[in-house]
Amino acid sequence: MSGTAPIVHVVDDDTSFLTAISRLLRANGFSVKTYSSAHEFLTQRDAYAPGCVLADLRMPQMNGLDLQSALAQSANPLPMLFLTGHGDIPSTVRAMREGAEDFLEKRAPKEMLLNAVTRALDRDARERAARERQRELRARFDMLTERELEVLSHVVRGRLNKQIAADLGLHERTVKLHRTAITTKLKVQSVAELTRLTQEAGIFPEPVRTFPKGQ
């Protein structure tokens, strides 16, 4: 998590409601920024800052769902909270399927609203941390050479050095050297840790088999 405080971005074409909800959120200790259209938000927001988005579902030009799609494709996919005067089922289903944090009526109880905002911010923090860790792991794996990655794929499948050497047509000593380089670069102590890390980083698309077939 970076050091800056999370911001609640509120997007609504109804300025009256925008003013009211920002008053309430500020009074509850949140930092709030308001935008009168989705476009305004997308162009003015801090591209990396933490926070969440509270958007009206119905807005002229770009509505809440469109904003959600645009945001999901960005580098900083903040959690979305939808506000609506009167929710309809198709929009709700679509919003939730695309990962909306919550779907609230404009007159929802205050606690529900505040809880949802808190939850969204927590989720942003969590996801942000996860994204950070992912990035860091990727950075470590990026240091491996092609051959090392190849060896790693065999190692995490539990194959012995001798077998790997035979499979790849290498000398057993060479395989050992590769394994040492891998554990050093990835800063791991054991094969178990190496397997977990590889899985976490999602390096190999197919599920890693710990035990080879037929053994």
Add this chain to the structure above:
Amino acid sequence: MSASACLTVAGINLLVWCRDRRAWANLLFSLTATSTAAFALCELWMMHAGTPAEFTTVLKLGHVAVWLLVVSLVGFVRLYLKAGRPWLAWTVCGLRTLLLVVNFLVGQNLNYLEVTRIGHIRLLGESVAIAEGVLNPWIRLGQLDLLLLSIFVVDATVTTWRRGDRHRALTVGGSIVFFELVSTAQSLLAFYGIVRVPYVATVSFIGLVGVMGYELGSETIHASELGRKLQESEAELHEIQERMRLAVEGADFGIWIRDLTRSEIWATEKWRSLFGFSATERLELDRILQRLHPEDRDAFRLVLQKATEGDGGYETEYRVALPSGEVRWIGSHGRVEFDGAGKPILVRGLSHDITGRKKVEQETQNLRQEIAHVGRVSMMGQLASALAHEINQPLGAILRNAEAAELFMEDKSPDLDEVRAILADIRKDDQRAGNVIDRMRGLLKRKSLDNQPVDVNELVGEVAALVRSDAAARHIKLEVAVADDLPPVSGDLVHLQQVLLNLIVNGMDALDEVNRGDRRVSVTATLDGPKTVEIAVSDSGRGIPADKLAHIFDPFFTTKVNGMGMGLPISRTIIEAHNGRLWAENRNEGGASFRFTLPIPEKDATK
């Protein structure tokens, strides 16, 4: 013989006068004939007189007949030819009367101071008496009178001839003059002894009576023929009247005729029963107007007034409130008749009972309103989510503001300015929510047409506000362009909003298959001539297929899955009830355009 002929003619003419008391000419001629007959008898008597005394006495009496003959002849000529100078007529009659007096006072009679002896001559193989004696000088005055009579008749005859009535001038005037001159000449010759003949002046008069008898008789025949023809045409007229009556009764029409010059009103029995008048009651315009429903009275007066000022025709419908309390609808049309100077003289009208038709119309109208109401309710159902959104928007703002204010107030030193701002916002949002509800209630309420001046900006603006969020949710750009300085139109705001709402919703529905960026509905209001505002709702959809264009205003015709097919017919009904037109067309640049016109009230019409 001549006397009896005269009496026959006298009798016939007397009969004519008895049958027709206005035929004074016939009465007078009857008198003429009678006096001629009387004088003829006197002449006969004189021809057979034995002594001078007998002769003079008979002649004296004969002058009474002559007096009557002259006076009645003058009267007859005046009446029958309708000519002759009155002063001459009076002179002739007055002189003759004077002579009658002289006849009795001077000498033995007007002709002789004294008859000395009776002579005898032979006439047609018979011995007749003639007088001899001293002539009375007054006889010259008698001759002058006869001359004046001739002049009077000649003058009357000439006048008649000049007037063009030549037949009458010849037969009546001519024969009177001829026979009168002959008789005068004959009597002059007799008196002065130039020719020894007895008094037979009447012989020539009998000729006159014969000619006149023929003349008057042929007129009598002619009159009777006319009478027969009159009877025939009366029968024909009666037949026509009967047919008319039958037709009018069959069609259930009542007829009334108002004679403006005599201010009399005549009406058929049917008409009287329509208006609740008995068969004998006297009809007056004021009383008839009193029968009219108070709300229709002025309108009817105006219609009549317009008819008399315009081309004369009128057609109107009004209610009649019968004394029994029953209200009856009357359909009426009529025509004003003018005299040569363009002054109205007669009004003819035809009225019939249209209560039944009106009732059906009323029911249809109610049904229409019912359908309009249902249509509105169903349309509101479609718009319910949009409306809930509209209302929840301000309500949400109010709630959040109130919650924020509560938090502020928990502070030890609350920011009161902030709280005041919040309260002002709450008030504003409450007003906003109220407006939405008012609009919705107005649309849902069932009302008959209530024509008021309607501001086109307000009309378009309010409906646009209702649909704006729905349009936004459907990615539709709603464009509104109302021309500046449009005068107000005459109409019912709620009904017109319903029409506009319907057209806009239709337009938006037409855009479902269009790419998001190209979805547009535009509402424009422009002046179309000095008396009309045109409002158009255009969409950027695919337009209306040519084969469907003719049917989209048919009831229950729909292209929508959930459509009732009532929106457009109801809209058209409403616009036509406003004296406007609603039609659809495909636009050259693509999409459909629905246009309707609304009239601008006369006083606001632009020049």
